[in-house]
Amino acid sequence: MKISIGNDHxxxxxKNAIVAFLKQKGHVIINHGTDTFDSVDYPDFGHPVALDVETxxxxxxxxxxxxxxxxxxxxxxxxxxxxxxxxTKEIAALARQHNDANIISIPARFTSIQQAVEMVDTFLNTNFEGGRHANRVNKIACQ
Known part of the structure; x- marks a missing residue:
């Protein structure tokens, strides 16, 4: 699987822990994140990730x-x-099962690195259920 990742300061x-985990699993990573703790603007790192998934x-x-x-x-x-x-990993699972989420957003100041890795693992290994959820997901996009 090819996964795009981006992060701010x-x-x-x-990011480093998640990338190491994903590479160990054989995934290909596109890294758009900063490697420093110097203040940066998160949109500069989010837009490239969205474009990777969107395209x-x-x-x-x-x-x-x-x-x-x-x-x-x-x-x-x-x-x-x-x-x-x-x-939580439960929310990550529901985001995939019910909402067909294609990007996971992680709050670094409110989760541990271990929790983040577990959420990513759950997110990537959970399938969209479809069925009644498909109609709802189809209504999300602006027409």
Whole structure:
């Protein structure tokens, strides 16, 4: 699987742990995140991830910022993106099962690195249920 990841200054340690985990699993990673803790603007790192997923250059995306909110709002501006702000693996599973989310947003200041890795693992290994959820997901996109 090809996965695009982006983070601001709140997430280099999270990104590095997630990337190491995903590479160990054999995934290909596109890294759009910063590697420093110097203050940066999260949209600069979220938009490239959304574009990768939107254009099919990546199967899924992962975005990380302090609260998870700003970068989540950024990527959700893109048509065809359904990004879910997750803080537990149960929410990550539901985001895939019920919402067919294609990007997971992680709040670095409110989850541990281990929780983040577990959420990503759950997110990537959970399928969309379809059925009654498909009609709802189809109504999300602006026409």
């Amino acid at each position: 709140a997430g280099p340690d999270y 099919g250059n990546a199967d899924f995306g992962i975005v990380i910022c302090g609260s998870g909110n700003g970068i989540n709002m950024t990527v959700n501006k893109h048509q065809g993106i359904r990004s879910a702000l997750c803080w």
